[in-house]
Amino acid sequence: MKAIIDSLKSHSSTSSGVQPHPFWVMVRKEIADHIRSWRFLVLLVLVVLTFWGTTSVSMANLRQVVGNANDPDSLFLYLKLLTTTEGSLPPFHVFLSFLGPLLGISLGFDAVNSEQQNGTLTRIMAQPVFRDNLLLSKFVSALTLVGSLLLSLSLLMIGGGILITGVLIEVEELIRILGFTFLCTIYVGFWLGLSILLSILFRQGATSALTAIGIWLFFTVFYQIIVNLVAEALVPAESALSQQAILRYNELLLNLLRLAPSQLYTDATTTLLMPSVRSLGPITMEQMAGAIPSPLPLKESLMIVWPQLSGLIAATVLCFALSYYLFMRREIRS
Amino acid sequence: MDNPIIQLRHLTKHYGDFKAVKGLDLTINKGEIFGLLGPNGAGKTTTILMMMGLTEPTSGTAQVCGFDASRDPISVKRLVGYMPDSVGFYDNMTALENLMYIGELNGIPRAEVENRALTTMDLVGLQGDAIHKKTSAYSRGMKQRLGLAEVLIKEPKVIVLDEPTLGIDPSGVREFLSLIMRLSREKGLTVLLSSHHLHQVQQVCDRVGIFVNGELLVEGDINSLSSQLFAEKSYEIHVSLEETISLPWKDETEMLQMPSVQSVSAVDQRIAISCKVDVTPDVVRFFVHRGYGVTGVQKKEYGLEDIYQKYFEDSKFN
Numbered sequence: 001m002k003a004i005i006d007s008l009k010s011h012s013s014t015s016s017g018v019q020p021h022p023f024w025v026m027v028r029k030e031i032a033d034h035i036r037s038w039r040f041l042v043l044l045v046l047v048v049l050t051f052w053g054t055t056s057v058s059m060a061n062l063r064q065v066v067g068n069a070n071d072p073d074s075l076f077l078y079l080k081l082l083t084t085t086e087g088s089l090p091p092f093h094v095f096l097s098f099l100g101p102l103l104g105i106s107l108g109f110d111a112v113n114s115e116q117q118n119g120t121l122t123r124i125m126a127q128p129v130f131r132d133n134l135l136l137s138k139f140v141s142a143l144t145l146v147g148s149l150l151l152s153l154s155l156l157m158i159g160g161g162i163l164i165t166g167v168l169i170e171v172e173e174l175i176r177i178l179g180f181t182f183l184c185t186i187y188v189g190f191w192l193g194l195s196i197l198l199s200i201l202f203r204q205g206a207t208s209a210l211t212a213i214g215i216w217l218f219f220t221v222f223y224q225i226i227v228n229l230v231a232e233a234l235v236p237a238e239s240a241l242s243q244q245a246i247l248r249y250n251e252l253l254l255n256l257l258r259l260a261p262s263q264l265y266t267d268a269t270t271t272l273l274m275p276s277v278r279s280l281g282p283i284t285m286e287q288m289a290g291a292i293p294s295p296l297p298l299k300e301s302l303m304i305v306w307p308q309l310s311g312l313i314a315a316t317v318l319c320f321a322l323s324y325y326l327f328m329r330r331e332i333r334s
Numbered sequence: 335m336d337n338p339i340i341q342l343r344h345l346t347k348h349y350g351d352f353k354a355v356k357g358l359d360l361t362i363n364k365g366e367i368f369g370l371l372g373p374n375g376a377g378k379t380t381t382i383l384m385m386m387g388l389t390e391p392t393s394g395t396a397q398v399c400g401f402d403a404s405r406d407p408i409s410v411k412r413l414v415g416y417m418p419d420s421v422g423f424y425d426n427m428t429a430l431e432n433l434m435y436i437g438e439l440n441g442i443p444r445a446e447v448e449n450r451a452l453t454t455m456d457l458v459g460l461q462g463d464a465i466h467k468k469t470s471a472y473s474r475g476m477k478q479r480l481g482l483a484e485v486l487i488k489e490p491k492v493i494v495l496d497e498p499t500l501g502i503d504p505s506g507v508r509e510f511l512s513l514i515m516r517l518s519r520e521k522g523l524t525v526l527l528s529s530h531h532l533h534q535v536q537q538v539c540d541r542v543g544i545f546v547n548g549e550l551l552v553e554g555d556i557n558s559l560s561s562q563l564f565a566e567k568s569y570e571i572h573v574s575l576e577e578t579i580s581l582p583w584k585d586e587t588e589m590l591q592m593p594s595v596q597s598v599s600a601v602d603q604r605i606a607i608s609c610k611v612d613v614t615p616d617v618v619r620f621f622v623h624r625g626y627g628v629t630g631v632q633k634k635e636y637g638l639e640d641i642y643q644k645y646f647e648d649s650k651f652n
Contacts, residue, residue, distance in 0.1 A: 019443040029435055036426060119422025123484070125388055126416040127439040128408045332388055333379065333418075 022129045023137055030141035034107065043103055044149065050099060051153050054092040058084035059164065072276040072294045078161055078173045082180070083273050093269040096184055097262050098220060104191025105212040107142040110205035111135075111196045112327065117203070125332050135196065135327055139320065142192050147185040154181045172298045179302070180272050186312050187265045191216070193319030200326045219260040227256050258308075261315055268308035271301050337364040339492060339524050340385065345394035347380050354380045356548040357394065362526060362541075367518055369535040370528040372545035378528040379419060381545075382496055385526075386416050399491055412440070415485030419497040421477050425470035429460065429480050432469055433487060440488040450487055458483045458513065475506040482510075486517070495527040499534050507531075511538045570634040571607045571614055576627030578603050585624060592616060603629075 020028075034040045058065075058081050065084050066074050073079065085091045112135070115121040124134060154177050158169055194215065198208035235241075235249050257263045271277045275295030296304075340362040347355040355377040362368045370378050383389040385396045387407025396403040399413045423432045430451055437447040455465055458479045464472075472480065478498065485493050495514070499507045515538045518525045529535045535542065536556060543553035552559060583600045590598055594611045607617060614633050621628050 019438075019441055022439045022441065025435070025438045033424070033426065118425070119418065119420040120424060122388070122418040122420075123422065123436070123481075124439070126386055126411060126414075126418070127436060127488075128412040128441070129439055130408070333383065 022127070023133045026129070026133060026137035027141045027144070030137050031145060034141065034145055039106055040145070043106060047099060047103070047149065047153070050095045051092060051157070054085070054089055054095060055081060055157055055160075057086060057089050058082070058091070061086050062165070073274055076170075076173055076176075076275060076295070077165060077167050078158060078169050079176060079273050079275070081157060081161055082177070093180065093184075093273055094266075096187075097265050097269075098216075100184060100188045100265070101191040101216045101220075101262070103146055104142075104188040104193075105195045105209065105216065107146070108138070108192045108195035109199055109209040109212055111138040112199045113203050113205055113208060114199075116332070117205075121332050131328060132324060135320075135323055138196060139189075139192060143185060143189050146188045146192075147181075150181045150184050151178075154178070175298060176272050176275070176301070179305075180269055183265065183268050183272065183305075183309065183312070186309070186316065187261065190261050190312055190316040190319065193316045193323065197319050197323040197326070200323055200330065220262055223260045224257060227253065231256075258311070261312060264308045264311050264315075268305045268312070271304045271308075275301055277301075277304075338362065339364045339399055340526065341397040342381070342385070343395050343397070345381065345384055345396055346392045347377070347384060347389065348392045353548050355384070355391075358548075358550055360543060360550060360553070362524060364524055365518070365522050367515065367525040367527070367538055367540045369539035369542040370526060370545055371530065371532060371535060371542055372528075373530055376545045377548040378545055379496055382416070382494055382526070382528060385494065386411065386414060412488070413491045415488055415490035415493040417481045417485050417493070417495045417498060419500060421481035423469035423472075423477065423480065425468060427469065428466050429469050429472065430455070430465050433480065433483055436484045437487045442487070451483075454483045454487045455480075457486065457517075459509075475502045475510075478502055478506075478510060482513070490523070492524045492526065495525065497529055498527055499529060499531050507534055508537075514538065569609050569612055569614075571609065571617055572630075572632040572634065573605045573607070573617065573621060573628060574630040574632075575603050575605070575621070576629055579605070589617075589620065592620065 061084050062077070062080060065071070065080050066077060068074050082093060083091045089095075112121070115124070115134075121134075125131065158174070158177065162168065191212070195208065195212045198211050199205070202208040202211065231249070231253050241249070258267070275298075277296070338361045340360070342358050342360040345355055345358040345360075346353070358381060370381070372378050380389065384391045385398055385403055387396075387403040387410050390404055398410045401409040401413075403410045423429070424435075427435070430448075433451040433455065434447045437451055438444065442450055452465070455461070460476065460479055460483065464476060469477065469480065482495075482498075485495075493514075498510065498514070502510060511534060514525060514527070517523060527535065527539070539556070541553060541555050542559070544551045579600050579602070581600065583598075583605075586598055586600070589595060589607070592613065594613055595607055595609045595617075597608050599606050612633070614631065618628060618631055
């Protein structure tokens with residue numbers, strides 16, 4: 001008893017300033033939880049295997065690709081490492097477009113409902129912490145993990161590339177690769193936000209996981225089919241239309257497709273990793289006339305990617321805002 | 335000693351059409367052990383959640399330690415330790431880690447938190463192997479103790495225990511309650527505990543409030559409650575006999591003529607007599623004189639259970 005009172009006294013006199021904010025305590029605990037969990041281990045192995053597989057395939061084909069004088073991107077050795085494929089395996093960034101959602105969903109689908117089921121939610125909420133700190137800590141911790149995982153993989157690839165080929169990396173390539181890592185993190189962040197939202201909506205972890213996977217499948221498989229079907233039904237026969245009208249319809253179709261986050265991600269990564277991509281929409285012959293097939297400078301690529309990036313961030317923020325709205329008004333008793 | 339630490343004023347909570355708590359007024363003084371009694375679904379947990387600022391009241395205010403629970407819940411939570419009825423822990427962490435996490439959330443510096451946690455665990459009687467065990471391997475009673483440790487580690491002024499005796503064996507309950515009582519007396523803690531186990535609460539509470547269907551029917555200490563309620567009918571004597579009594583009982587009228595006996599009822603081998611004054615010796619003598627084989631005599635006093643029963647019955651009829 002005395003010890004407690006003594007420690008309380010010393011606590012009130014010495015501390016203040018040194019102790020971390022409760023939010024960071026929560027983030028630390030969440031990260032520790034993830035790292036210790038089997039789930040994260042499985043995902044880690046999956047991502048690392050994918051990375052290793054795709055990189056070794058592109059390594060094997062590197063000499064041939066870089067020697068191809070017709071390819072305007074052939075000088076970007078490290079970007080080639082990320083994007084080259086011989087056909088048996090898709091390149092890493094395409095792989096990530098469906099591994100990313102899996103990462104996000106599996107790290108977030110039971111974020112809130114498992115706490116509610118175990119009765120820990122009431123206990124944590126009875127401590128002097130703000131309600132939103134819990135949500136934010138779940139989001140920040142998972143995203144920190146994903147971000148550092150992707151960043152270390154990219155750096156590993158660059159380092160390995162320097163060792164094997166002996167070619168130094170260009171600043172532009174470095175920025176493009178870091179941008180790609182950032183983009184991937186945001187993309188995973190969107191799915192994380194969505195799965196956290198679902199974990200608030202549904203009390204059962206299995207329901208929220210299934211719903212998240214359903215949404216993911218819908219966007220990757222069915223959404224394009226549906227958009228194409230609708231377009232086919234609505235748009236009159238091509239021969240009857242002027243060129244302008246065809247262009248307009250095409251634009252509309254693309255914009256509809258871009259409602260899917262995976263489309264945004266694919267557009268953005270393609271532009272970042274393949275500098276010769278000049279536009280993501282249709283280009284007329286007049287626009288193409290006189291253009292030399294050469295890589296775009298970094299700034300131009302970033303300009304093309306910008307709307308995609310803001311779209312992804314906006315979608316993530318939207319999911320998160322909805323989660324906040326629902327969670328703040330939620331009865332927390334189990 | 336009027337020093338209110340919890341003041342609930344006209345606290346009301348509606349869930350749609352359902353009225354969980356109806357205009358509750360309650361004051362609890364510092365250092366008191368208050369028992370909130372009521373059947374399941376009476377609104378006890380809702381009231382507690384509103385006091386902790388975890389649920390918004392529909393109307394009314396809850397002042398705890400001088401702070402408004404719905405406006406400034408963080409200040410309230412800093413001073414009030416709350417143990418929910420279903421304590422859950424992070425099963426992948428050890429008991430000590432669970433406790434340290436809560437300690438850190440309460441702003442205890444990292445350097446101190448381990449020592450504080452160990453002292454608190456010792457205080458609630460968790461020692462040895464139990465400290466480093468995963469909480470998934472904990473028994474219900476141990477979880478309850480860990481829950482109490484978690485409430486105490488923040489050095490609260492008030493502790494709120496929701497159904498603390500749920501699911502522990504009788505000896506565990508006695509130990510747990512005496513622990514709470516000791517802590518309250520030693521540290522001057524105010525304790526609010528909710529329960530539907532009345533006889534358990536009877537042992538420790540200074541004051542009780544009976545809460546049925548969202549309304550506080552009565553509050554006060556147990557003695558004054560029982561004398562107030564059972565003014566006329568204060569003793570009941572049960573006599574068990576060897577032989578079965580044939581109805582109507584031939585000696586009933588004679589029994590009723592005894593001074594202060596109010597009513598007599600006989601079922602098989604048992605006779606229940608209620609009276610104003612304690613007339614047990616006279617009653618036994620009466621039976622012995624008439625040659626009955628008395629096998630047992632039981633004098634019943636009114637406890638909390640009966641008080642509660644009576645109120646609960648009354649509210650059902652209304």
